[in-house]
Amino acid sequence: MLKALALSNVYRLLEPGPVVLLTTAHGGTFNVMTMSWHMMVEFEPPQVACVVSSANHSFAALRTAGECVIAIPSRALASAVVKIGNSSGRDIDKFALFGLTALPAVRVAAPLVKECFANLECKVTETSLVRKYNLFILEVLKAWIDPRQKSAKTIHHCGYGRFVVDGETIKLKSRMR
Amino acid sequence: MLKALALSNVYRLLEPGPVVLLTTAHGGTFNVMTMSWHMMVEFEPPQVACVVSSANHSFAALRTAGECVIAIPSRALASAVVKIGNSSGRDIDKFALFGLTALPAVRVAAPLVKECFANLECKVTETSLVRKYNLFILEVLKAWIDPRQKSAKTIHHCGYGRFVVDGETIKLKSRMR
Numbered sequence: 001m002l003k004a005l006a007l008s009n010v011y012r013l014l015e016p017g018p019v020v021l022l023t024t025a026h027g028g029t030f031n032v033m034t035m036s037w038h039m040m041v042e043f044e045p046p047q048v049a050c051v052v053s054s055a056n057h058s059f060a061a062l063r064t065a066g067e068c069v070i071a072i073p074s075r076a077l078a079s080a081v082v083k084i085g086n087s088s089g090r091d092i093d094k095f096a097l098f099g100l101t102a103l104p105a106v107r108v109a110a111p112l113v114k115e116c117f118a119n120l121e122c123k124v125t126e127t128s129l130v131r132k133y134n135l136f137i138l139e140v141l142k143a144w145i146d147p148r149q150k151s152a153k154t155i156h157h158c159g160y161g162r163f164v165v166d167g168e169t170i171k172l173k174s175r176m177r
Numbered sequence: 178m179l180k181a182l183a184l185s186n187v188y189r190l191l192e193p194g195p196v197v198l199l200t201t202a203h204g205g206t207f208n209v210m211t212m213s214w215h216m217m218v219e220f221e222p223p224q225v226a227c228v229v230s231s232a233n234h235s236f237a238a239l240r241t242a243g244e245c246v247i248a249i250p251s252r253a254l255a256s257a258v259v260k261i262g263n264s265s266g267r268d269i270d271k272f273a274l275f276g277l278t279a280l281p282a283v284r285v286a287a288p289l290v291k292e293c294f295a296n297l298e299c300k301v302t303e304t305s306l307v308r309k310y311n312l313f314i315l316e317v318l319k320a321w322i323d324p325r326q327k328s329a330k331t332i333h334h335c336g337y338g339r340f341v342v343d344g345e346t347i348k349l350k351s352r353m354r
Contacts (some may be wrong), residue, residue, distance in 0.1 A: 009336075011336065012335050012336040015194075015213050015214070015333075015334050015335065015336065016194055016213075016333035016334060016335050016341055017192075017193055017194010017195070017213075017333055018194070034353070036192050036193075036194075036217075037192070037216045037217045037218065038216055039214045039215055039216035039226065039227070039228065040213075040214045040228070041214065041228055041310050041312060042310070047310070049216065049226060049310075049312065050216070051216065051217070051218055075347075078347060078349060079349060082349045082350070082351045082353070085351065085353045086351055086352050086353060126306070126309075126310075128305065128306070129303070129305070129306065129314075132303075133218050133219070133224070133226075133303075133314065135218060135226065137306075137310065153344070155347070156192075156193035156194055156333070156343075157192050157193060157353075158189050158192065158193050158346075159186075159188065159189040159192065159354060160351060160353070160354065161348055161349045161350060161351030161353060162346060162347070162348050163346070163347050163348075163349070164193055164343045164344065164345070164346050165344045165345045165346070165347060166333075166341045166344055167330070167341065167342045167343055167344020167345065168341070168342045168344065169335075169339060169340070169341050169342070170252075170255060170332070170339075170340050170342060171338055171339050171340075172255060172256060172259045172338045172340070173259070173338055174259045174262065174263055174337060174338030175263050176211070176259070176262045176263060176334075176337070176338060177336065177337065
């Protein structure tokens with residue numbers, strides 16, 4: 001159902017700055033959080049920096065397991081994305097409550113999110129700035145896209161529940177990768 | 178002409194992931210580069226992580242001066258943004274060649290870009306991951322917006338000169354900052 005995406009194309013999903021979900025597995029349970037503070041660090045193998053606050057329930061899981069999945073939701077999931085961001089896995093099972101389907105990943109114990117159009121299996125590769133900034137660096141080990149969600153529009157968070165949705169696409173002649 | 182923006186609102190400009198320009202001053206000249214690999218790290222004082230490749234002419238200026246300006250262009254500047262990304266300050270004066278106006282900043286020697294709708298004066302605060310990842314952490318000292326460019330639409334880079342422009346804005350009830 002899901003299709004493998006070449007790792008060299010992963011940056012094209014994250015560089016535009018969409019809101020993403022981050023899933024973890026910890027103590028036999030799955031959790032998922034909403035995240036906007038991420039950036040590419042290297043093209044290939046793709047490396048991604050992200051900030052996961054130590055106030056988040058996912059922090060301990062990420063720190064301990066050293067693995068996660070970055071799942072990219074389309075605009076259709078905006079309402080679920082906000083609910084995920086406004087609740088804690090300490091109290092509830094967010095997959096069950098918000099209608100998300102956990103699928104097994106190949107390289108990590110954290111689950112893929114079936115409803116998202118892209119899923120990136122990641123391992124933590126750098127933790128030296130975790131203590132000071134909650135900043136992790138991840139390497140993407142395996143990437144998946146859902147071929148049924150072609151040209152999905154992503155959402156970008158502008159603060160306080162305001163999101164801008166992808167609009168027009170323009171193509172300019174460029175030698176930039 | 179430009180208006181000061183409260184530092185607590187800076188993350189609302191960068192969190193959506195727009196393509197930005199980064200200006201530097203070095204050896205009596207200004208330079209400007211195009212950058213998409215950036216993320217927020219802290220709300221206030223606002224801190225921003227970014228990747229500036231050591232292959233870029235701006236790298237030495239940023240490393241030496243420890244200062245820069247992040248300027249945010251609207252869709253109207255997309256063509257200039259690509260040209261800036263496809264050329265090097267080693268060879269040319271990009272401000273002159275691409276019709277950008279350098280304005281003096283208040284807290285740093287790097288210039289503001291008059292044509293951009295927002296300008297953020299920054300100092301480098303963390304360099305421990307520069308050698309390994311070209312990753313800098315900056316603190317925003319002063320922020321400016323151009324009141325004549327209200328609701329400017331930003332562009333987001335998807336690779337190879339393809340950009341998605343801000344579309345519809347949606348507002349969902351949220352306790353997220």
